[in-house]
Amino acid sequence: MSAITINGLEFSYAGERGFSMRVSSLEIAQSDRIAITGPSGSGKTTLLNLLAGTLLPAAGEIRIGDTCINRLSDTDRRRFRINQIGQVFQAFELLDYLSVEENILLPRLIDPAQSASGVGRERATELLATVGLADKAAYFPASLSHGERQRVAVCRAMFNRPQLLLADEPTGNLDQANKQNVVDILVEQALSHGSTLLMVTHDRSLLASFARVIDFSELTAGGVST
């Protein structure tokens, strides 16, 4: 069974933006590590949002494993996203008023079902140790470097052992040394949990870390119009 299956996907933003996108077919295998490249504004982030279920296609289907995410109810889609999809953003998106540990535990706070479960601090401690931040659990994001913040964001994305890890230009705000470090951590985490990794990047120097590179222009050839 594929990790991601897209068939006849059509999407367009309503209103003045006048953006529409078509992906006729895409299949990504389980535990694959994919880098997506392409020009700015081509729709890479939109594709990640469609895969995460935060945007819904006008037509077609998106399957994560055997779940057609765009056919789920709002509540089920949210729950699926919390539990099965980890996301890493370019600007880290950590909450400044929560400690490093609390930021990693955020998926548990958001999901009422998880709030009651016993999973928590041990998992956060374990993740922090794997990214070399075991001693920073009580720190607040403002006191961390950019590289450290993104490592915390990776820990947060991996908290629920997701089957799909989406990273949207996670190295965009980092210096060269930290870029490779964060990509290594992402790949390492994805491998150790058997997650499928899909990362959008403009940085060609990082592509060597991925098993496959998809050129977004080719993926949507004849299907993307702006």
Add this chain to the structure above:
Amino acid sequence: MSGALRLGWRYLAFHRFKSTVLVAAVTLMIFLPAATRLLVEDSAEALTARAAETPLLVGAKASQLELVLSSLYFHAESPPEISYQVYQEIQDTGLARAIPLNTRFNARGFPIVGTNLDYFEFRGLELDEGRMMGLLGECVIGANVARSLDIGSGDSVVSSPETVFDLAGTYPLKMNVAGVLAASGTPDDDAVFVDVRTTWVIQGLGHGHQDLENAGKAVVLSRGEGTVTANAALVQYNEITTDNVREFHFHGDTSGFPLTSVIAVPPDEKNGTLLRGRYLEEGVEQQLVVPDEVLGDLLETVFTVQNYVVFGLVMLSLATVAVITLVFLLSHQLRRGEIFTLRRMGASRGFIATLVASEIVFVFAASLLLAAALTWAVRLYASQLLLSLLTF
């Protein structure tokens, strides 16, 4: 605690300064109008209760309010004096029981109330320890005096000079504490009670010194018929004891000695009316007032002022509500990124709404608790606060 509530709490705790300012603003918004109303209503109740228990008051023709405040609450400047004769005359009419009051002096900030034993019976005051004052120079102290000065029966308290520069004035008198009154929750708790004659000693109208009959030449300058002239070596007593009490005496007719006022307690309304009539006659140098009426006039003014003040405070509260709403809206605007992230991670609309609402609820709950505590504290000291304001 649910995730949203926890996040809300963490946000407020992290932004301590902002949260504290918000809580302080909301607290004042709730507290000020509520406390003003409570302060006036509670203290008015306490003040009028004491005034209602005091049927009639006779004093010099001057400010009625000052007369009532100084005689009932021992809290105002001492009004012009009347003579002890006024007390004797009221007694002689048989129309009312008279209780003399002299409230001119104080001891370490607590008013000295010169009166007689009838006062304690009239006010229903009971002893907590010791006995009632029996000798000249003895005192009975209120519960708050005993607590504040940490003294009890067997100790002593010294009267304070009227001014620091009163070099030619009276010597401080050391008064022995005979007993301590049980707390009554009235101004009597804050008073030092002495026999009215003791206040005359404090004033210098009575004094004690060594026996001149047996004094040597070193003290006596000359002896004439009925008069003895002594020099400054004569020993003056500044404490009245069982040994020297006989040496204390008053020069002149005590009926002309000063009082602040006289409480008149008629047995019935008819006697009261007759007594009031006597003070309406022309040429009478004193006035008779009904404390309840005097205080009623004052409180009517206070209530009117209070209504304006409360109206102003409510307007101010509305403005504060508007500002606080703006603060919350701006804060929400600034946190759009955070809310967007939470939504992208899977947070429901309900979760976000609970998060925002929880912050508002926490701020208002903390403010309510604080306002309640402050209001409670104000309520405890309502009467004293209002009296201080009135006599400021």
